[in-house]
Amino acid sequence: MFQAAAKTLSLSRGASFSIRRYCFKTPAKLRVSEAVSGAHLGANVKVQGWLRSVRPQKANLFLHVNDGSALQSLQVVASSELNDPLLTLGSAVEVTGTLRKSPHQKQPVELEADQIHVVGDCNPVDFPFKKKERHSLEYIRQFPHLRCRTNAFSSLLRIRSEATTAVHSYFKENGFVQIHTPVITSNDCEGAGELFRVEVSVSSKGEKFFSVPAFLTVSGQLHLEVMSGAFSRVYTFGPTFRAENSQSRRHLAEFYMVEAEVSFTQSLEDLTKVMEDMFRSATEHVLAHCAADVDLFHKHVTPGHRVSPQGHLLFGVTYSEAIDILNHSSQKFAFPTDWGCDLQTEHEKYLVKHCGNVPVFVTDYPYDLKPFYARDNQDHPKHTAAAVDLLVPGVGELCGGSLREERLDLLRARLEETGLEDTYSWYLDLRRFGSVPHGGFGLGFERFLQCILGVDNIKDVIAFPRFSHSCLL
Amino acid sequence: MFQAAAKTLSLSRGASFSIRRYCFKTPAKLRVSEAVSGAHLGANVKVQGWLRSVRPQKANLFLHVNDGSALQSLQVVASSELNDPLLTLGSAVEVTGTLRKSPHQKQPVELEADQIHVVGDCNPVDFPFKKKERHSLEYIRQFPHLRCRTNAFSSLLRIRSEATTAVHSYFKENGFVQIHTPVITSNDCEGAGELFRVEVSVSSKGEKFFSVPAFLTVSGQLHLEVMSGAFSRVYTFGPTFRAENSQSRRHLAEFYMVEAEVSFTQSLEDLTKVMEDMFRSATEHVLAHCAADVDLFHKHVTPGHRVSPQGHLLFGVTYSEAIDILNHSSQKFAFPTDWGCDLQTEHEKYLVKHCGNVPVFVTDYPYDLKPFYARDNQDHPKHTAAAVDLLVPGVGELCGGSLREERLDLLRARLEETGLEDTYSWYLDLRRFGSVPHGGFGLGFERFLQCILGVDNIKDVIAFPRFSHSCLL
Secondary structure, X not given: OHHHHHHHHOOOHHHHHHHHHHHHHOOEEEXXXXXXXXXXXXXXXXXXXXXXXXXXXXXXXXXXXXXXXXXXXXXXXXXXXXXXXXXXXXXXXXXXXXXXXXXXXXXXXXXXXXXXXXEEOEOOOOOXXXXXXXXXXXXXXXXXOOHHHOHHHHHHHHHHHHHHHXXXXXXXXXOOEEOOOOOEEOOOOOOOOOOEEEEEOOOHHHOOOOOOOOEEOOOOHHHHHHHOOOOOEEEEEEEEEOOOOOOOOOOOOEEEEEEEEEEOOOOOXXXXXXHHHHHHHHHHHHHHHOHHHHHHHHHHHOOOOOOOHHHOOOEEXXXXXXXXXXXXXXXXXXXXXXXXXXXXXXXXXXXXXXXXXXXXXXXXXXXXHOOOOEOEOOOOOOOEEEEEEEEEOOOEEEEEEEEEOOOHHHHHHHHHHOOOOOOOHHHHHHHHEOOOOEEEEEEEHHHXXXXXXXXXXXXXXXXXXXXXXXXXX | OHHHHHHHHOOOHHHHHHHHHHHHHOOEEEOHHHHHOOOOOOOEEEEEEEEEEEEEOOOEEEEEEEOOOOOOOEEEEEXXXXXXXXXXXXXXXXXXXXXXXXXXXXXXXXXXXXXXXXXXXXXXXXXXXXXXXXXXXXXXXXOOOOHHHOHHHHHHXXXXXXXXXXXXXXXXXXXXXXXXXXXXXXOOOOOOOOOEEEEEOOOHHHOOOOOOOXXXXXXXXXXXXXXOOOOOEXXXXXXXXXXXXXXXXXXXXXXXXXXXXXXXXXXXXXXXXXXXXXHHHHHHHHHHHOHHHHHHHHHHHOOOOOOOHHHOOOEEEEXXXXXXXXXXXXXXXXXXXXXXXXXXXXXXXXXXXXXXXXXXXXXXXXXXXXXXXXXXXXXXXXXEEEEEEEEEOOOEEEEEEEEEOOOHHHHHHHXXXXXXXXXXXXXXXXXXXXXXXXXXXXXXXXXXXHHHHOOOOHHHHOOOOOEOOEOOO
């Protein structure tokens, strides 16, 4: 622009002058987060976004413009003459004017508008969100293609994006290599039956695309273990699938999981340390980088919920101690609490409360409850495996992990018992060639967000929830 | 450790002395990248990893230990007395000793071993990789569970991890919000037939899990467009699926795509600028952070390949100009080059060469070649849409993008023509409520890696390739 002006200057005085004036008057395009920062007071700017509120008064018109760059909207003050019936909640606008100090404490900057252009209108009768109403999470969930236009859900999406950054940062800073483990897989990892099957939509000549049955991954663990034979620290972070036919507030058919695997472990402590560090570090990162968005949840969406992981001391109990605690409690449980039974959500919630409403590690679960890859503790009579769960307030199980059976003979014997040794011959190879003690864990990313924000329903912390009987958009 | 020693000190002099000596002698556990850095010369350390070479000589034994933290291995020098028949290529070891300056320029640090412990052996007869052999990418591809143990593929995985970081960093620094677009979807975006269908493996009572037909995503674009109604900059980066029944070196059934969407665009330049910036920034980041790993490829794996994006000037031609160039060339093409025909790989490669072997943008494709969402340029007689592809040397199409039709009437008319208006009524809603000019693009992440590294076969730049008739592990 300045080059063009300079060039014209040499042609004629008049022409140069008009172009120069044009250059100086072209308003700088700012994002809302930049405009409200206060760094551009006095500047002539252009801001684009969607209206979050419209308040016409006698002499002036007040608008709040938001473009998703922050929770805070930019207050626009305009002469009433600039009002237009198309300026309604949800409409898209482009406003030019001058940034001024505002007399209001809450929004120290406002835009004094010279011009308001309606880019896209929004019929207030048809638009499902209404002026001055605080819609519930349940209500906005009915509009998966529009709910990002509410304050609450746009805050959630910014928090989710920042929490993703936090997870990657933690692993990067700690020397982990990120592995893109596959979504389509021919193994089912846990031996669980709740799998989605994948096939071509229109199969040519009835042929199978992959020649073998193919499923959506339920865990990247076995693929990470492949990498654990060459990298001492690896992780993966991506979508994971369970075809659980449940309408619960705790389950999704497609959810995000953070999984890590560490080689040359000595004990479960090598895992719990990483789990605790990552949990703390990601929580602190989110609280520090999304203060306003988290505050919106804690004040208006889930009032009363607080989180301060820095102050938390994480407790650790063995499964056997946990069973003792449950059996000595006065609470009646719906599910049995005999040694050997799996811990149910009611038990987990009790344990968290019992330990002072802080995160709790439960270690060394009964051997028979754990999948073939869990490392045998070789104890008796109560035979356990080196597995660990992290339980957190409000959510229950947040992470699950274990040391993996690295001893070829023990692993082979267990696979032979279940007739799986041929299916997993490649997995046995990992123990045949340079096997090392190792272990890992998975963290449910949505549950992590629920834990921080106090959100009760898991469908409210993911952009496009998929669950039994629902796959909208 | 020091606390324990101090505690014991007060009990008896003898005990304290032995514990103190133990404390001071406990070797620090270092990763190989830390050990070779030169920052710990003279220190007593413990290093764990896998053997990449074993060279017994008369008086001394030389080992190279690698733990995946860097391409460079740590050279271990030991007295021949420490040799053990189990010290073979691929075995896992733990070595303690003292870090010394090495007389060799190539590896300025070496570990003088006191003790070598074989953690996991590796039978050299059964292990598919052999001493002193440089195995081809084709050969190692046969062992998807072991190939990460070769130098070439572990370098690739570190580069891939760092390139992922580079992509996220670029978008974060430029104010984009990351959206986790869904893998399972009920829409097919492009209207292409090459879809994977998703169903429960063991269906209960023959009921469909989602009530509607569900597919694996072929693009996150439409879901990003949902977000473009509230965030002016969004992106997604994750697995994408095509059931292409092809054994080509260019296609995978599961691949990674980077997709971005920008609101309030004025022209295609708003997109090409982001595409170019991201391409440059990610390339520079990888070259700067993975110099040794990239060097391995350029020297030994794909000799002769070089990349220097900083020096590149990106060219831009319209589709119509591209057709003129092709029709004036002396080269004979297998596919027709009439206006209205799609550009084939042979055409794209010619165009890239014609422009001086640099990345080339091709813009404004025939309207009829583009999907319903591409923005109508409303020109004639050659009717075009505001779409753009980025072609790069060696690879061909790296990115594809377009402005999206934001005008409700035009979009509705086009959907009506194809009878899709009911299916996409939610998509039309996005234009009903606060519609804004916007556009976006997708970049094939594997093709980006191929472009940097000069790797010919796409199966060699992804951890677990999935393609027609192949879903190993």
